[in-house]
Amino acid sequence: MLRIRHEVGGGPEVLFAEEAAVPAAGAGELLIRVEAVGVTLPTVRKVREGSGPVSFGGEVAGTVVATGPGGSGVAGFTPGERVTGLCFADAYAEYAVLSTAMASRIPAGVGAVEAVALVRSGLVARGAYEAARTEPGESVLVTAAASAVGTLALQYAKAGGAGRVVAAVSSADKADFVRGLGADEVVLYGDADWGGPYDVILDGVGGDLLGPAVRALATGGRLVAFSSGGGTVQAYELLLRGASLIGFQIRAIATGKPALYERWLRELWQLHAAGTLRTAVHEEIPLAEAARAHALIEERRNLGKVVLVP
Known part of the structure; x- marks a missing residue:
């Protein structure tokens, strides 16, 4: 699979595309075939300011292809379902591992790009x-x-x-x-x-x-x-x-108050369906051009969400 790797250097010029093995889902995790990745400001800042290589986090949206130990019903998720959620490592890839605690089903009729622009x-x-x-x-x-x-x-x-x-x-x-x-x-x-x-x-x-x-x-x-x-x-x-x-x-809510997190998720989808909340996507950028996506955010040129598309 294609994955973006970071080498220490402090800027978008140190993001490289490489071939890597497809990861495996662990306990309480889902393996996702990624359709869209949301680029976040914290990740961009880590690349610019960090002293070591960054494992890219971000919102991912796609299709569940496998679940971790526990069978096909891990936390109620099954292969073939479309989900979105915040992935804390190796999100810039064609396949990513997502914790079920951070996963949300994507309603019918909602695209992957729209989902990553909305949920987190x-x-x-x-x-x-x-x-x-x-x-x-x-x-x-x-x-x-x-x-x-x-x-x-x-x-x-x-x-x-x-x-x-x-x-x-x-x-x-x-x-x-x-x-x-x-x-x-x-x-x-x-x-x-x-x-x-x-x-x-x-x-x-x-x-x-x-x-x-x-x-x-x-x-x-x-x-x-x-x-x-x-x-x-x-x-x-x-x-x-x-x-x-x-x-x-938001991570503190997801892990510390899961019932509240689930309620907010449901209400978020309802408000979106009603047209109360509209997403704004600045640009869909090929995954291999992740450096350009980072530059857009770092230079404060984006109007809305910047999304990587494998």
Whole structure:
């Protein structure tokens, strides 16, 4: 099978296509013939910033071809079913191993590319919105609003009755795109005034933008950080506003609160079927051109999800 390999070097130029053996599913795992792979910002950052080779993680969607020990009914999944989920290693390949804890059946009529653009990003957007305890009528700012998660977070905020939904993006050429997904206003990261204060900020960037985001919070505001960008916050900035900083990671929900994870999955598919949540796919890129996919995200040029297609 074709697989993408990373060599240490710190950039997209160190991603190589190679032939590799098809993996085997272990206990509680599914072997998937991959039809689409979602590229995530955390994986892109690991390639750029890591000190060692990266085993690529990402959303995968495809068909179950085998199950691990336990027979054909492992966690209710059987060969031939179409599934999607977050794979933490060796996702950039024609075949991948997926934990049943992270797997979700793809409804009839939904394509693989659409599935990888929806599930993980939609669950992160939903979880971040829930973690903020957002109330109808409150103002919501979404950073990285043109990203896969950001586009769905904007829609969750609108569907949840937010009084004002503002998109923060890196450049003005993304403004029409995010407005089309529900943003009432658009601000740029470099603006001196982010148009606050905001009751809720859903932050998918982190790093140097975390400080300005905290300063844009209203009294009693809540900032939910769900990115892999890190960053430092001065406690005084939170004390000054009586504000809260909350961390969110979807893997913690999937493994620690499986019943909640399953409920969110069901509701996610229902909202998508009803047209409340629309996916945005920037481009479908051949698997062998994974370096180009990483460059799109690293240079902040993507509008929505970047997907690799074996």
